[in-house]
Amino acid sequence: MVQKMITPDKNGSSLSTPELNDNSSTLKEISKLREAIPQICAVSAKNLLLVTFGTTLGFPTIFLAALQNDNPDIAVTREQITWISSINLFMVPLGCIFSGPISHYLGRKKTMLLSNLPFIAAWIILHFATTAPLVFVALGLTGLTGGLCEAPVLTYVAEVTQPHLRGMLSATSSMAVIVGVFTQMLTGSLTDWRTMTLINLFYPILCFTALLLMPESPYWLAGKDRFSDAEKSLRWLRGWAPSSHVREEFKIVCQMVNHSPDNDNMMKKSRWQAFTKRTFTSPFILTIFTFFIASFGGASTLQTYAVFIFKNMHAPIDRYTATVFLGIAEIIGTGLCVIAIHFTGKRWLTFTSISGTGFFFLSSAIYRYLIKYNDIDADSYSWLPTTFLIGAAFFAHMGIRLLPWILAGEVFPAAVRSAASGACAAISYVFASIANKIFLYMVDGMELSGTFLFYAGINFIGGVVLFFLLPETEGRTLKEIEDHYAGIQSLKTKSRSKKIEMKEKWAVSNPGLVNDDVETKI
Known part of the structure; x- marks a missing residue:
């Protein structure tokens, strides 16, 4: 007989988690490759956001050189140049402050989806910018948004991957940022900086589209008492597997996200x-x-x-x-x-x-x-x-x-x-x-x-x-x-x-x- 796990819903009533009602006594064998592919897809979609962030870090490399030419498109002082090189990085810590709470409230996937919109706005502002203050606004916006990305990107990869894949897939985060930086160096050698800003619109749009196809973190869904959705997400991430295949892992997910108020107070202390x-x-x-x-x-x-x-x-x-x-x-x-x-x-x-x-x-x-x-x-x-x-x-x-x-x-x-x-x-x-x-x-x-x-x-x-x-x-x-x-x-x-x-x-x-x-x- 399959043991049932009872979890409370938001109203306090009891729910039997869907996968534990599976009467199948035989676990269907899922290949390691089939398990890995959806996890790689999910992390790759997340990495597109880091590529987008990387483009904002690499863009000043080309932009600063253009501003230091004899007849730049935008007249700037030396002091303004130093701010253009660093203002986006100064704004990242401010975004980090709000990153965790927003990710916790909206979810990992939705936060990453929404983060693409300020990046799109920033590139549009930069394309039409004619004064230094507009440049400051656009670059500051990229830094603030980069900080907002901090919580969901790490949390998402940790919550959707299996332990034996987690380390390798986590290491791809830095690679994605470097790739984003490199795209600016390559594009900057082929065209002018205003055209670059239009090309850079492609990255957040591609990221937004890819993330729409990915599931939300099963941990976040279970934490919001959306157990059915959490199980569906976990099944998708484990190779579109049947409920019986993810039974034990889903138990752990439910146990981790369900704490009594007393336990929560003790944990905080x-x-x-x-x-x-x-x-x-x-x-x-x-x-x-x-x-x-x-x-x-x-x-x-x-x-x-x-x-x-x-x-x-x-x-x-x-x-x-x-x-x-x-x-x-x-x-x-x-x-x-x-x-x-x-x-x-x-x-x-x-x-x-x-x-x-x-x-x-x-x-x-x-x-x-x-x-x-x-x-x-x-x-x-x-x-x-x-x-x-x-x-x-x-x-x-x-x-x-x-x-x-x-x-x-x-x-x-x-x-x-x-x-x-x-x-x-x-x-x-x-x-x-x-x-x-x-x-x-x-x-x-x-x-x-x-x-x-x-x-x-x-x-x-x-x-x-x-x-x-x-x-x-x-x-x-x-x-x-x-x-x-x-x-x-x-x-x-x-x-x-x-x-x-x-x-x-x-x-x-x-x-x-x-x-x-x-x-x-x-």
Whole structure:
């Protein structure tokens, strides 16, 4: 006899969850591929929103270069240029504040759908903009909307995927943003910036259409007592499976989202206490420090001011073409990180990344000093600085640019994971916006050579500090990571003894999802 699970509806009456009324005694076998395909589709639709956000981050790279031409379409001052490079990033933390509550109230899917509309409006405003204030409004709107996307994109991928697919599919988030940035570098090398804004309308429209075809998160639906819809969503996500196939997983979903008021009060108290413990403070310091290196280590400003930098470094090829190569290097580096991290672990990949980034920025600084004092012939070695800068972009995206986002999703205890990740994400965008805002002032004060030397120093010093602070979390369960920060065990090397099957069973019975109103993406 099939055991029935009784769950209360909104009016307090009892409902038998649909899948538990299935009288079938035989579970139909569903292939792993069939299970994976709908999850990949759902995450891919979500990633289109991140591609759209990436286009807003990459657009200033081309736009700033156009504004610094002799006869720009829009007359701007140097101060306004620094704001154009950073205002979108300054607005992201503000959007993060409202992201969790809106996602919790409207749902993951609906929030992502609605987020496409401000992006469309921003591109239209930019296309017709003739003054700097209009540009500020449009770019500020993209940043605010990017912040609003934070909660639903991370929560959605975590709630629709199975444990053995979750890590890989989560890692595609950063890749999607980088792809969005690259589209701007490529498009900018082929056409003018106003035409780019019209082309960029395609991405949110495509994302909106794709998301319409995807199901809502089964966790959110069950949390709203829409159990029938939640079961249908879960069945869709598990390969359009029958109710009997998702019975056990659906039980877990219902158990997670149904708490009595007393339990909720106890959870809130323990959650606040968790913010005072070492298991929060130590990983928080680590994550914030890695975000600091990622922003002030040069990779952020190199991406934003690529055209300007290549022009001043006298690249032997067209500066826009050089920027395209930079974007390709970022994509290859990101892809290598996604593939290699499971084999090498985070520590080895991080130290390789940060050492390579520092070396290439140091080499660029030395080259500029030698050129300044006429110690080498610039014409004979003009290819060197371009190679150095592309190398710096590659190594940065191979590890240190992605590491803090990965850490933010796994190093915090379950009780504070959402809120802590949200705080880290907000601080990261503040760091990036400040780094972009002060770049031109740094160049004015100590030239490109001194600026590159500063970036190299940040990377080298950061590498030394991370050698002592960074644990090896790859291949470890969330419980093992929490035990590390509690002082119960030490994570120095990549785990090799754990079996994948046991980890997946642990992940199913100990999900890292918390029904908090403050959430973020990696």
